[in-house]
């Protein structure tokens with residue numbers, strides 16, 4: 001049985017099927033190190049000097065828990081003056097921005113599900129604080145927080161980290177969400193994401209966990225097997241406005257999501273990204289920040305590149321049932 005589903009926000013299509021023969025690609029699983037400390041690892045304690053100037057950190061006593069350092073091969077640079085240029089019909093913009101690495105734990109082989117709640121709360125608060133700090137640079141339009149976990153998800157270093165890319169433009173995928181949710185709001189006078197929260201709570205079949213403040217779901221038009229979204233159950237367009245209590249509650253569900261994923265799929269490679277409104281915009285009634293978690297179990301092939309469709313060999317309702325019961 002298969003079905004073509006439409007994402008209710010950005011209207012992208014997903015071919016959803018129940019493929020019994022589906023098997024994850026070769027590098028789709030992590031191979032966790034048995035070591036809690038690896039002297040060869042650039043992010044382990046003792047190797048701090050090799051990471052460049054520390055931008056921020058969370059410390060208890062003289063030990064760091066979370067550290068932020070510049071990416072040693074940055075795509076974007078703060079020193080570059082902002083310049084937008086046209087070359088005939090083609091547009092370019094200078095590589096002005098920042099590319100930071102958030103080292104999320106001093107323990108070499110830790111993951112979000114093995115770090116304690118206060119540690120994960122510090123990570124979430126660090127995401128927020130770095131966005132707010134970089135927002136003071138008025139040349140920058142957007143700060144994307146993302147995680148590449150495992151080589152199958154583009155991760156180069158196994159020690160747990162996320163990255164922040166601060167850009168002089170708003171990424172088109174976020175702009176599409178903002179534009180489409182504006183259309184939905186103009187038509188219905190409701191936020192599409194608030195509607196998703198209400199509908200998923202009503203249908204229940206795609207809900208993985210619900211803490212009251214946050215909802216963890218397998219989205220209706222999941223693009224990948226075991227894709228999950230974390231949605232605040234309250235309306236807010238800006239992730240960087242979360243307070244301490246909301247950060248602790250978010251940390252709890254993020255930890256829970258990773259624990260379920262690791263248990264259900266056996267430590268898959270995955271990406272997650274925080275989608276939030278651009279820092280310079282005021283609060284938006286039609287946009288709602290969220291986290292998208294995408295396990296990278298299958299490659300993206302020609303049909304997907306050519307059509308913008310995704311193919312998902314696992315129905316989200318089945319994935320949700322499995323993720324719900326796995327812990």
Ligand SMILES: [Zn+2]
Pocket residue numbers: 037038041042043044045107108109159
């Ligand atoms: Zn390490």
Ligand SMILES: [Zn+2]
Pocket residue numbers: 191192193194195234235236286287288
């Ligand atoms: Zn909303």
Ligand SMILES: [Zn+2]
Pocket residue numbers: 177275290292
């Ligand atoms: Zn999104």
